[in-house]
Amino acid sequence: MEFSSLNKMFALLVLLLVTLTTLVLGHGTSVGFYGKTCPNVESIVRSTVQSAVKVNPTMAPGILRMFFHDCYIRGCDASLLINGSSTEKSAPPNAFLRGFEVIDAAKTKLETACPGVVSCADILALAARDSVVLTGGCSWKVPLGRRDGLVSLANDTADLPAFNDPIAIQIKKFAGIGLSTKDMVTLVGSHTIGTAACAVFSYRLYNFNNTNRPDPDINKAFLPQLRALCPNGGNPLNRVGLDTGSVNSFGNSFYNNLRYGRGVIESDAKLWSDRRTRIFVKRFLGTMPQTGSRFNEEFGRAMVKMGNNNVKTGKQGEIRKVCSAINRY
Template identity: 50%
Template sequence: MDRKYESLLLFLIVIMVVGKAQGATRVGFYASTCPNVESLVRSSVQFFISSDASLAPALLRMHFHDCFVQGCDASVLIEGSSTEKTAGGNTGLRGFNVIMDAKARVEGMCPGVVSCADILALAARDAVVLSNGPSWDVPLGRLDGRRSVASDVANIPSPTDSLDILIQKFASRGLTTRDLVALSGGHTIGQADCQFFSYRLYNYKATGMADPTLNSTSLRQLQNICPGNGNNNGRAAALDKGSRNRWDSRYFQNLLAGNAVLESDQALAADPSTRSLVNTFATSSDSFDDAFTRSMVKLAHVGVKTRAHGGEIRRMCSFVNF
């Protein structure tokens, strides 16, 4: 079969799977079985973020990493020696205690009713809202998966991926290039450890020089954060220069100015296929917020588990039921 038609067939299959998943979830799913679930989750998220604002982007990242592997099934929460949590692509994931606390609150009111996957999806939304970002209705009704294997994380988007590879990875999950740019805007909050970008600062592509796409002022600032001696443990830089913990469209303005910390982010402004979207979102926060919320709903429908898929409602988010 021609490779062009193979790609088209794969995309259509993904769309069919996503469509079936959307049919399994709905807004207000727990209206009669656990009507206070959203307020219970929100109370946990608010409690933790009030003392540590960095947990907001951590929860958003955790939800993204969960959905991109086995689908939105809370498999990233499962403990074990070779589970998704241990994979290199999930280095630095944080906020598990927030989800465990929310699960405990929900179980206290509605035992055995609400999945960890739904709690994680709600927590990601609440984290954005508490960062002064937009809100959206989260369709609920996911079940938790039972598979969590470190090797499955290999295909998660990486900061070193080219734009073509990122587009392919998103397409494999039924997500468009517009979704890629909008969801990347989640980097308007949070930070990145030096290990994910320091290669751009000193010997980019073995040239002995820095990445030429980096703004010279940002380069000096990043070099101060991540010195060339390699002693960078615990060091990190804001993904959105000048706006680490505030939700806004400045992230896209930074891309246009060459201030992106991650190479994969800077690529969005460099390529004509995505630069127009970057320009739109940079000049209109409303356009960005609308696109982001729509893309988050699509993301949260990826690979939703049902009973037919072997899904369950875990009693504890960190372990499958026995």
């Protein structure tokens, strides 16, 4: 047999082994994964999210944030959705999350349409994309095929980014899940439709770093607005939009606010004051359509990258019957 023929046979053998390994161990996801097993999965999730957001617009940022928090811990495996006293859902960093009932509703419909087929992890990934689209952002193709995780521990949430993390810590945390500084700055742009409780940032308004003065990074004209929304000694649970004037509209205006000292939470404000992140913020500045398009394109790309980090596929994990509990066999 000729040497070239042996090379071809060896290459085919390697390809076969890689394919079998992927099927057994579960590496990777793909667009159209449910094309034959549950062809209506995307329309079912979309209509469920649409109905929820129509009734309560805060569901859109809630679901998007839920996806982030899930992906940070053990990959995007819906471990955040599991009920229990010591699960991720019960931990303080996840106390203000909303939208769990929307994912549950979509799961119920999908269990009727194609029982035991679609994972809660994939439902959450689709719902996050649909939440962006429903608030004015651009769509992207979501690779599917994730399986649901079997472990959910409250202690793991210590790894989540915090509202007062220095830039170096933020960069390190994002790098820990395979995301670059550019990815980080892009994904934080999701705050364009987000809100925060006064308890998360009011220290910046009155006694920053025990100085009895406000954070100097806050625009002096913006400070009275924030103080009116979060008076000293007021209700710490009052919520404030993170993108002034655009709380329900997905777009790049969030970055323009950062440039002018109108970042609400400290970790956001630092994106402009630190040169390592300012370079990427500048990419999304401006009001021209092409700038907004650039942000939307980059955001979709970063979402796919994050959504594929450390996922469970193939024979890993399971397909939950209900999203709030691990299957009992």
